[in-house]
Amino acid sequence: METTRTTIERLGDYVGQTVTLSGWVYNSRASGKIAFIILRDGTGNCQCILEKNEQAESYFAEMKKLPQESSVELTGVVSKEARATGGFELKVEHATLLQKAQDYPITPKPHGVDFLMKKRHLWFRSQRQWHILRIRATIIDEIRRFYNDRGYVLIDTPLFAPAAGEGSQTLFKVDYFGDPIYLAQTGQLYLEAACMAHRKVYCFGPTFRAEKSKTRRHLTEFWMVEPEIAFSDLDELISVAEEFVCSITQRVLKDHRAELIELGRNIEELEAVKAPFHRITYSEAADLLHSDKAKALLDNDLVEKTARVTELDAKIEELEAVAKGGGKQWQKDKAAAEAIGCREERTELREQITNIPRHMELAAGFEWGSDLGGSDETIISRLHDRPIFVTHYPKQVKAFYMRVDRDDPRVVQGFDLLASQGFGEIIGGSSREEDYDRLVARIKEEKLPLEDYEWYVDLRRYGSVPHGGFGLGVERTVSWLCGLKHIRETIPYPRMMGQCYP
RNA sequence: UCCCCGAUAGCUCAAUUGGUAGAGCGAGCGGCUGUUAACCGCUAGGUCGUAGGUUCGAGUCCUACUCGGGGAGCCA
Numbered sequence: 001m002e003t004t005r006t007t008i009e010r011l012g013d014y015v016g017q018t019v020t021l022s023g024w025v026y027n028s029r030a031s032g033k034i035a036f037i038i039l040r041d042g043t044g045n046c047q048c049i050l051e052k053n054e055q056a057e058s059y060f061a062e063m064k065k066l067p068q069e070s071s072v073e074l075t076g077v078v079s080k081e082a083r084a085t086g087g088f089e090l091k092v093e094h095a096t097l098l099q100k101a102q103d104y105p106i107t108p109k110p111h112g113v114d115f116l117m118k119k120r121h122l123w124f125r126s127q128r129q130w131h132i133l134r135i136r137a138t139i140i141d142e143i144r145r146f147y148n149d150r151g152y153v154l155i156d157t158p159l160f161a162p163a164a165g166e167g168s169q170t171l172f173k174v175d176y177f178g179d180p181i182y183l184a185q186t187g188q189l190y191l192e193a194a195c196m197a198h199r200k201v202y203c204f205g206p207t208f209r210a211e212k213s214k215t216r217r218h219l220t221e222f223w224m225v226e227p228e229i230a231f232s233d234l235d236e237l238i239s240v241a242e243e244f245v246c247s248i249t250q251r252v253l254k255d256h257r258a259e260l261i262e263l264g265r266n267i268e269e270l271e272a273v274k275a276p277f278h279r280i281t282y283s284e285a286a287d288l289l290h291s292d293k294a295k296a297l298l299d300n301d302l303v304e305k306t307a308r309v310t311e312l313d314a315k316i317e318e319l320e321a322v323a324k325g326g327g328k329q330w331q332k333d334k335a336a337a338e339a340i341g342c343r344e345e346r347t348e349l350r351e352q353i354t355n356i357p358r359h360m361e362l363a364a365g366f367e368w369g370s371d372l373g374g375s376d377e378t379i380i381s382r383l384h385d386r387p388i389f390v391t392h393y394p395k396q397v398k399a400f401y402m403r404v405d406r407d408d409p410r411v412v413q414g415f416d417l418l419a420s421q422g423f424g425e426i427i428g429g430s431s432r433e434e435d436y437d438r439l440v441a442r443i444k445e446e447k448l449p450l451e452d453y454e455w456y457v458d459l460r461r462y463g464s465v466p467h468g469g470f471g472l473g474v475e476r477t478v479s480w481l482c483g484l485k486h487i488r489e490t491i492p493y494p495r496m497m498g499q500c501y502p
Numbered sequence: 503u504c505c506c507c508g509a510u511a512g513c514u515c516a517a518u519u520g521g522u523a524g525a526g527c528g529a530g531c532g533g534c535u536g537u538u539a540a541c542c543g544c545u546a547g548g549u550c551g552u553a554g555g556u557u558c559g560a561g562u563c564c565u566a567c568u569c570g571g572g573g574a575g576c577c578a
Contacts, residue, residue, distance in 0.1 A: 036533040051535070085538075109527050110514055114570055141519030170576070211576055212503075224578060336525065340515055351572060354506065373574075420566050428578060
C-alpha cells in the first residue's frame with residue numbers, strides 16, 4: 001500500500017487525506033472494540049484511533065495491547081480533533097508492527113530521580129524531557145547566532161590544557177603520554193590571545209570541573225560560551241552580557257511559549273527579563289545581605305513554609321482517613337495517591353526549613369572580603385525582579401587575571417550575573433589586567449608558576465590593550481529559562497559527582 | 503571534606519508507642535465503541551540496602567558500612 005509518509009508536526013497540511021506515520025507507542029487505552037494509541041514520532045504526539053471492524057481484523061487484537069514504546073507504522077485519514085492532544089487525530093486503516101517492545105520501565109506514573117537517571121537513555125523520550133532538550137537546542141542556536149551576527153569570530157580552544165588554569169585542585173587530571181595534563185575548565189586565556197588577532201572572538205564548548213559539589217546547580221561536564229572583546233571596558237562588557245541574555249530569553253519566548261507553559265514556567269517573569277538589568281556593587285550586595293529586607297525575606301519564608309507544613313499535616317491526615325474509610329475503592333485510591341504527593345512536598349519543605357536558619361546566619365554574618373555563597377546569591381536575586389549584575393568584588397576572591405580597579409585597589413573590575421527567581425549565577429566575567437607589571441605581580445602574589453604563563457604574559461608585551469569577556473553556563477541558563485528544579489535535566493547525558501552512567 | 507535526610511514488590515509509596523509485610527501503577531487473564539495518568543473484576547509478584555547488636559519478639563531501637571537525595575564550601 002503506497003501512501004504519503006509524513007510526520008506529526010506536519011499533519012495540519014494533510015487534513016482529510018490518507019497518510020502513513022511511523023513512530024512509537026507513547027501510551028494506549030483500549031476497550032472492547034476501540035483502541036486509542038498515542039503515537040510519538042519524534043516531532044510530536046498524535047492520537048490514533050483503531051476500530052474493530054473487518055479490515056482491522058488482522059491487526060486489531062495485537063495493536064490494542066501493544067506495550068509502551070513498541071515501534072509501529074500507522075496509515076489512516078487525518079482529521080482535526082479538538083479533544084485529542086496535538087489537535088489532530090489519525091483514524092487508522094492499516095497498521096504494521098515493527099517491533100513489539102519488552103516491558104518499558106518508565107511508565108506514565110511518577111518515578112524517582114535515581115531510577116530515571118539510570119534510565120536516562122530512555123528518559124528523554126518522555127514529554128517533559130523532550131521539551132527541555134528542544135529548548136536547549138534553541139538556546140544554543142541563539143547563542144551562535146548572537147555572536148556570528150555581530151562579527152565575533154569563533155575560536156575553538158583546547159580541551160587538553162597544561163596546569164595553567166585557575167587552581168589545579170578543581171581540574172580533572174588526565175594521562176597525556178605519561179605526563180599529567182588537565183581537562184580545560186575555561187578557554188579564556190587562549191581566547192584573550194585570539195582577541196588580539198580578531199578583535200571580537202568567542203569560544204563555545206564543553207568544560208570540566210572536578211569540584212566535589214553535589215547540588216542542584218552543579219555538573220562536572222557542562223557547556224560554556226565565552227566572548228572576549230578587545231578595547232572594551234567593564235561597562236561595555238556588562239552591556240553585551242545584558243543584550244545577550246535578553247536575546248536568548250526573547251528567542252525562547254518566541255519559539256517555545258507552549259513548551260514553557262507545559263513545563264509550568266511563569267511566563268510573566270520571563271517577559272520581565274528586559275534591559276536594563278539591576279547593577280549593584282559587591283559592597284552594596286554585602287549591605288543588602290545585612291539589611292532588614294534580607295532578614296524579612298527569610299523570616300517570611302520560614303513562616304510561610306512552616307504554615308504550609310502544618311496545612312499539609314492536616315491534609316495528609318484527612319486523606320488517610322478517606323483512604324482507610326468506607327468509601328468507593330477508586331475514591332480511596334485517589335486519596336492515597338494525593339497523600340503521597342503531599343508527603344513529598346512536606347519532605348521537601350521540611351528540608352528547606354532546616355536550611356533557613358543556616359542561610360540567615362550566613363547572610364547576617366557575611367563579611368566584606370569573602371565570596372558570595374550560593375544562598376547569598378539566592379537572597380540577592382530574590383530581592384530583585386530582573387537579573388542582577390554584581391560588580392567590583394574583592395580581588396582576593398577572584399582570579400589573578402582580573403583588572404584591579406584603579407580608583408579602589410581593593411576590588412577588581414569583575415562581574416557576575418545572577419538570574420532572577422533565585423536561580424543564581426549564570427555569568428561570570430571581567431576586564432582583564434592589561435598592565436604587564438601589575439599582571440606579573442598578581443601571578444607572583446598567587447604563587448603561580450610564572451613559566452607556565454609566559455605565553456600569556458606575552459600578550460601584555462606586544463600591544464597590550466584594555467579587554468575583557470565573560471562566560472555563560474548553558475545548563476544553568478536552560479535551567480533558569482525552563483524553571484527547572486535541577487540542572488541534571490538540562491543536558492542529554494549529565495555528568496555529576498558519583499554519576500556517569502549511561 | 504563537613505552537616506541533614508533516606509533505602510520495604512519491576513516502579514511510586516504505606517505499615518498507628520517493637521507483635522502475622524500492604525496499596526496503586528506496571529505485568530498476565532477477562533469485560534467495556536470516545537478514552538485523556540481511562541475504568542471494572544481476578545492472578546502472580548518480597549532474604550524490608552549490607553553486617554553486627556539489644557529483645558521472648560525488630561521493617562520499626564542501637565553501632566558500623568555501602569549507595570542515593572539535599573545543603574555548606576567551591577563554582578557557570
